[in-house]
Amino acid sequence: MAARLTLADVNLHFGGVTVLKDVGFTVEPGTVLGLVGPNGAGKTSLFNCISGHYRPSSGSIRIDDAEISQTRPAGMSRHGLARTFQHPALQLESTVLDNVLLGGHARLPGGPASWAVRLPPMVRSERELRAEALDRLEELGLGWAAHRSADELSHGLHKGVELCRALMARPQVLLLDEPAAGLSHGEVDSFIQTIHGLKAAGEITLVIVEHHMGVISALADRVVVLNHGSKLMEGTACQAQSDPRVIEAYLGKDSMDSNDSTDTRDGIGDDAA
Amino acid sequence: MGAQKTGLLRTPWFQLTLALVAVVLLVVAPLLLPIPVNQTLARIGVFAVAVLGLNVIMGYTGQVSLGQIFFLGLGAYVTAYGVENGWNIALVFLAAVVIPGVVGLIVALAAARLGGLAIAMVTIALPIIGVPLAKRLSDVTGGSQGISARFSSAPDWTGLANDQWQYYLVLAIGGISFLLVFNLVRGKYGRAFRIVKENEAVAGAMGISPYRYKVLAFTIASMVGGVSGFLYMVVVQYTSPETLAFHHSISLLAAMVVGGAGSIIGSLIGGIYYVLVPNFTNEVAPTLTSLIQGAILLLVLFILPGGIASLPRVLRRWTGRSSRSSPPASSPPEASAPSSDPSPSTPPNTSPSTSSTTPPSTASVKEDSP
Numbered sequence A: 001m002a003a004r005l006t007l008a009d010v011n012l013h014f015g016g017v018t019v020l021k022d023v024g025f026t027v028e029p030g031t032v033l034g035l036v037g038p039n040g041a042g043k044t045s046l047f048n049c050i051s052g053h054y055r056p057s058s059g060s061i062r063i064d065d066a067e068i069s070q071t072r073p074a075g076m077s078r079h080g081l082a083r084t085f086q087h088p089a090l091q092l093e094s095t096v097l098d099n100v101l102l103g104g105h106a107r108l109p110g111g112p113a114s115w116a117v118r119l120p121p122m123v124r125s126e127r128e129l130r131a132e133a134l135d136r137l138e139e140l141g142l143g144w145a146a147h148r149s150a151d152e153l154s155h156g157l158h159k160g161v162e163l164c165r166a167l168m169a170r171p172q173v174l175l176l177d178e179p180a181a182g183l184s185h186g187e188v189d190s191f192i193q194t195i196h197g198l199k200a201a202g203e204i205t206l207v208i209v210e211h212h213m214g215v216i217s218a219l220a221d222r223v224v225v226l227n228h229g230s231k232l233m234e235g236t237a238c239q240a241q242s243d244p245r246v247i248e249a250y251l252g253k254d255s256m257d258s259n260d261s262t263d264t265r266d267g268i269g270d271d272a273a
Numbered sequence B: 001m002g003a004q005k006t007g008l009l010r011t012p013w014f015q016l017t018l019a020l021v022a023v024v025l026l027v028v029a030p031l032l033l034p035i036p037v038n039q040t041l042a043r044i045g046v047f048a049v050a051v052l053g054l055n056v057i058m059g060y061t062g063q064v065s066l067g068q069i070f071f072l073g074l075g076a077y078v079t080a081y082g083v084e085n086g087w088n089i090a091l092v093f094l095a096a097v098v099i100p101g102v103v104g105l106i107v108a109l110a111a112a113r114l115g116g117l118a119i120a121m122v123t124i125a126l127p128i129i130g131v132p133l134a135k136r137l138s139d140v141t142g143g144s145q146g147i148s149a150r151f152s153s154a155p156d157w158t159g160l161a162n163d164q165w166q167y168y169l170v171l172a173i174g175g176i177s178f179l180l181v182f183n184l185v186r187g188k189y190g191r192a193f194r195i196v197k198e199n200e201a202v203a204g205a206m207g208i209s210p211y212r213y214k215v216l217a218f219t220i221a222s223m224v225g226g227v228s229g230f231l232y233m234v235v236v237q238y239t240s241p242e243t244l245a246f247h248h249s250i251s252l253l254a255a256m257v258v259g260g261a262g263s264i265i266g267s268l269i270g271g272i273y274y275v276l277v278p279n280f281t282n283e284v285a286p287t288l289t290s291l292i293q294g295a296i297l298l299l300v301l302f303i304l305p306g307g308i309a310s311l312p313r314v315l316r317r318w319t320g321r322s323s324r325s326s327p328p329a330s331s332p333p334e335a336s337a338p339s340s341d342p343s344p345s346t347p348p349n350t351s352p353s354t355s356s357t358t359p360p361s362t363a364s365v366k367e368d369s370p
């Protein structure tokens, strides 16, 4: 079941540097939030706070009713949280299938002793997880790559494998950090289809960081714009794209009209100075 | 042709037959071979198990451990002590596994919390403290004299000579240890160990606590070290402070690297290297022993960075590359799939040009210790 993600007054400082300042928003169960903002706005840092890789200096982060701002990364799977990384972090020497199986780790039962003697329930759960991983790869059009070593794949396909790995955890809340960066047009389209499919199933709440406004417009129910670590505005993708404050943050003071008329696919981040 | 050959090599039937032949050979061998050869084979088994333990913590989990020989020594001392005090041999074995395991657990709970190279530093201390400790506690350890325990003479009903019986003990216990570790590292736990080695931030995101898995791997390595200590007593029947001297730990590490870090077969090759190469260099040029060993280590590292166990993989890559280069038969269907898109080959609509300027955002700030 999809869960609600609530952030309130999240602050993050590194030494004297303020990276996040009083960030708060709510993502309703089963919806998609687009998180945008210029480079260095703090989007990835915010993800790191939610996933436990950074500990916020103050503030509250909740999944449904559980407070998770003090939880370690490894404890997040228990709250149904999964994420991908901005720079795909795959095990390049392992096969694609092994990479994807890793995502199902927390769902496998048994301690080391049970696995060392290959108790039947362990063997069965491993076999089921493999079948599921192969299905998922097939769904994302990556079935042919399952037994390839991950370093044989292109960057765009790495993003797909990483998404697949995150989905193997069957998360209730999924954070995707620039899932479309570096993808070809075709790959972006199939990514959008995949997320539409997930949304239709209604079992997952998504937060997507993306510079690619085409993706954000196609997928996000709501958009939060970050700038210099603060929330600049929250609204629909349309509102965000036409909000003068947002355009100013991206472009400096002038010229919103020229940008508006270009293909929506062009990431507004591309134009950032 | 090369592809057909590797295809045959990979069929389950062929592999099963190969395994059966290997087992039969291993079982029959000591009945035909001379005593010194059997003894050497048994010693190989002992150190293969020691390297196997080291591989769990270092090869698979990526935590530098320079203390593996300490756990072999501890297992050997526990075995000697138990035998001397007339314990049941099953109890002796259990103690020789559990006591090193508990010591390893305690060490790891403290060391893994510190992260970074702390495990390496703490493990250096183990053999360095262990040697004088073994000398001091002479009531238990026999001091510098060492302590011997004869419990591995062949029982009459077997009709075997001692060397044969000892060989079979090592084969059985070592074989089971290899099987258990093999099972462990190819499923859930193997994947977890590898991601802890490669990327702790990702491990955390997968629900894998790097701290807990380092402690687990270290404890298993210590227990396997204890098993090798028991087997050491089966074969050598004598232990002294020299058994756990620091330089043996370095040799074990070299053996693991030469055999293949993170490889089960590599552990066996490591055991062979550990026992045979010093024998060999001693005979060829006794004064140049360490020089030759160092040269072998460097040679393997340059030619096969993954150790000797990676040789088939490297060869397969070579042959695979040459046979695949002609037809693009194995190209992904991806290229034709998104046909709705008029220009699938246009350059990707990237933002990396801008976004890749930030450093990889996988840095972990929160220490993963409880």
Ligand SMILES: Nc1ncnc2c1ncn2[C@@H]1O[C@H](COP(=O)(O)OP(=O)(O)OP(=O)(O)O)[C@@H](O)[C@H]1O
Binding pocket: A014, A017, A019, A037, A038, A039, A040, A041, A042, A043, A044, A045, A046, A086, B354, B355, B356, B358, B361, B363, B365
């Ligand atoms: N571990 C850290 N220590 C110090 N400063 C950090 C750390 N992590 C992030 N920052 C700073 O926080 C700011 C926000 O970085 P972040 O990576 O979150 O931005 P972003 O919005 O994801 O940018 P991009 O679009 O380029 O990915 C940057 O100025 C960065 O230097």
Ligand SMILES: [Mg+2]
Binding pocket: A043, A044, A045, A086, B358, B361
């Ligand atoms: Mg980022």
